[in-house]
Amino acid sequence: MAEQNQGRAPNTIDVRIGERVRARRTALGMSQDALANRLGITFQQVQKYEKGVNRIAASRLFDIAAILETPVAYFFEGLVSTK
Numbered sequence: 001m002a003e004q005n006q007g008r009a010p011n012t013i014d015v016r017i018g019e020r021v022r023a024r025r026t027a028l029g030m031s032q033d034a035l036a037n038r039l040g041i042t043f044q045q046v047q048k049y050e051k052g053v054n055r056i057a058a059s060r061l062f063d064i065a066a067i068l069e070t071p072v073a074y075f076f077e078g079l080v081s082t083k
Contacts (some may be wrong), residue, residue, distance in 0.1 A: 013079060015052030017061070020075045022050040026069045038067045 010018075025035055032050070036043040039060070048054040049064075056064065064071045 010052035011025070011055070012052075014055050016079060017056060017075045018050040018052040019063060019066070020077070021046075021056070024070055024074065025050075028068060035064070035067060039063060 009072065025032070032046040033042040036046045039046070050057050061075060065074070070083060
């Protein structure tokens, strides 16, 4: 299940991963509703993932990658560790 950022601004990494989910989904011509149906969640939850409001669990990201026919690494491209 997704971890929520209760009352905090979205984490920049969560936002970036969400942007990549949205980019790949739209490149395939898939609606939020279609992705949500495949995942067994609401389209509102997909919106929250794409905005970085809710974090995407590793297992859920794995499922998203499979549905969007892309490697999981795609979602992390361009990210740089600050640690």
